[in-house]
Amino acid sequence: MRVIISSGGTVEKIDEVRGISNFATGSLGCLTAEAYLEAGHEVIYLSAPQAKRPESHNSLKIIDITNVDSLIKAMQAEVPRADVIIHSMAVSDxxxxxxxxxxxxxxxxxxxxxxxxxxxxxxxxxxxxxxxxxxxxxTPKVIKLIKNWNPKAILVAFKLLVGVSQEELLTVAKAKRDEAQADFILANDLEQISKDQHQAWLIDKSDQMTKLQTKAEIAQALVAQTEEALHG
Amino acid sequence: MRVIISSGGTVEKIDEVRGISNFATGSLGCLTAEAYLEAGHEVIYLSAPQAKRPESHNSLKIIDITNVDSLIKAMQAEVPRADVIIHSMAVSDxxxxxxxxxxxxxxxxxxxxxxxxxxxxxxxxxxxxxxxxxxxxxTPKVIKLIKNWNPKAILVAFKLLVGVSQEELLTVAKAKRDEAQADFILANDLEQISKDQHQAWLIDKSDQMTKLQTKAEIAQALVAQTEEALHG
Structure with a gap:
């Protein structure tokens, strides 16, 4: 499969020396890229300025992203040829x-x-x-544009909230999945994320949920479930 | 000598997921730290979130800085015992x-x-x-507090402007040196900085100027001139 993974947080300039940044280390995106490469897939890694990056690999292409405009440009060029899009980047609203x-x-x-x-x-x-x-x-909502560029691709959206109830998190995440016509959404809460733990729910189009506890589990679940969704 | 080097750019939170960042890679601060270590000095490295950091070393202590408040706290604790302070961090105004x-x-x-x-x-x-x-x-001007905490320490301030004349740069830099009671100021213009070049003037209290062309030259000049200023 040809897989696009967006990772890290965008930066929107205020002037030449300062900007508004979205905090995201890119750790999950990086691990996810490694899991797809390991499984034999091709990865296009859209990397925000401070994101962790996978080691170089024959099947890996890295594209540098700065702000929302540069993300749109890269997505518009790459999405039509992609099978799977994992849009984990924290994008400036x-x-x-x-x-x-x-x-x-x-x-x-x-x-x-x-x-x-x-x-x-x-x-x-x-x-x-x-x-x-x-x-x-x-800013334009990039996630809502992706299915227009490629209706057949499998799209995974992400929803991060901070300090909400599980019920609220799942409700908000499902609404975002539907709005973006996404095939999956990964719902997580910043307060349930630490160095060794990353609690998340991977929810598919028919509301089937998989509960995950670490970044490695999330990466493996993304590979398995998108392979299954594409090949049936 | 005991040398404090602040490096990188501070981040002031807007909320839990975004903030205002000052762009600075910490490359110059990191090289400067390595030059002082190489010359046998002790280095306290105040590292902003995304700053490059020197490799670990027996004479190196790294302190993590996030925003202006955390910078003030660290400076207040470390400055009284320091001989030299190289304040190269890009601090949020x-x-x-x-x-x-x-x-x-x-x-x-x-x-x-x-x-x-x-x-x-x-x-x-x-x-x-x-x-x-x-x-x-x-925010409080950290550079103006340093001499209050330790009048005897050698203080190096930095002034970065963007796309101004050399005359304006030097005038603004000298004014900042005097306001901060700094012993030296390093004046530079973002448009004269690239991967291989870093044009700068190191100006002392009596307006003696040294013109420098690369980060390595700047680091060496800082070590030599602060050693000279402290030991005469």
């Missing part, structure tokens, strides 16, 4: 439009008008102001 | 107070009132709003 001194704005300036403001972005914002504000805009 | 939906605020809400707003921060901000805003507050 919002990206900066501008950053500006709060005190540079008139006292009665209405907050809703910020969207109409033309702010010339500096290469490096230097300021002595006590406060700054950043206006952010929503 | 601002940190998030809150992030909120723009559309959750009243239409005529004045932007200056944002500072009075009480926003309950989510563990993970989930939203479908088209725009969000982040309010940021200034």
């Amino acid at each position: 919002y990206r900066p439009v501008f950053m500006t001194d709060l005190e540079s704005l008139p006292a009665d300036f209405p907050v809703q008008k910020l969207t109409e403001l033309q702010v010339k972005q500096e290469k490096k914002t230097a300021s002595s102001a006590e406060q700054q504000i950043i206006l952010l805009e929503k | 601002y940190r998030p107070v809150f992030m909120t939906d723009l559309e959750s605020l009243p239409a005529d809400f004045p932007v200056q009132k944002l500072t009075e707003l009480q926003v309950k921060q989510e563990k993970k901000t989930a939203s479908s709003a088209e725009q969000q805003i982040i309010l940021l507050e200034k």
Whole structure:
């Protein structure tokens, strides 16, 4: 199989020296890539700036990703030829439009008008102001585009929440699976993830759930269940 | 000598899954640490999350830094016993107070009132709003605290600008040196830094300047000039 794995967290620049980062080590994506390679598959690894990367391998291609735009470009090029897409990357929901001194704005300036403001972005914002504000805009939802580019590919989406009940996690995850037309969703909670443990549920289209306890178990389950889904 | 080297870029959390990062690889800090170790000195390496780190060594202690608060804590503990402080870390000037939906605020809400707003921060901000805003507050200037903790230590400050004239760079750098009561400042421009080149000026208290072309040259000059400054 030809497998795309996106891994790590995107970074959206504020200026040339700072940005908004999504925290993700890429450890799970890296282990998953190794498991697919081990099983004899071809892997296209979309690697965010700080993501862990697998050792080089004949069947491995690594593509560097920075922000959401670069992710879309890579996915659009690679998804049509892929059999399986494991979209585990933590992607920025919002990206900066501008950053500006709060005190540079008139006292009665209405907050809703910020969207109409033309702010010339500096290469490096230097300021002595006590406060700054950043206006952010929503980014395109990459996960929802994938099935348009390749309806036959097996798509695995991921949902990470923080400190919610199991019921809420599973409900939110299933809704995301359906919205993205994904074949599977991996549901996990940051508070159930530590160095040696990674509690997760792998849920398929018919709500069949597999409970998993470690990154290695997750990687193995992804390989087995996507092979099964593709070849029947 | 006992040498503190801060390296890499700090991260200030927005919530549990995202933050504002300062881009810095820690390559120069790492090379500098290796040069001091090589010259027989003791190194305390304050390492930001993604910074490159030297190989372990008998005379090396590594302390993990996340945000400005953790940097202050480590500096306050280590600076009184240090002979030299090389503060090359890219430190966040601002940190998030809150992030909120723009559309959750009243239409005529004045932007200056944002500072009075009480926003309950989510563990993970989930939203479908088209725009969000982040309010940021200034962080304490760590570089200005160092000489208070140890007036006798040799302090090297760093100034990075982006795409300015040499004249502007040197003027801004000298002003920062004086404000921080630093013994040296390393002035550099991001547009003059690439993989194989790192143009910089090392300026001492009497405006003597050494022009440097690579990270290795910078590291060697730092060792030589701080040894000279301490021992005369």
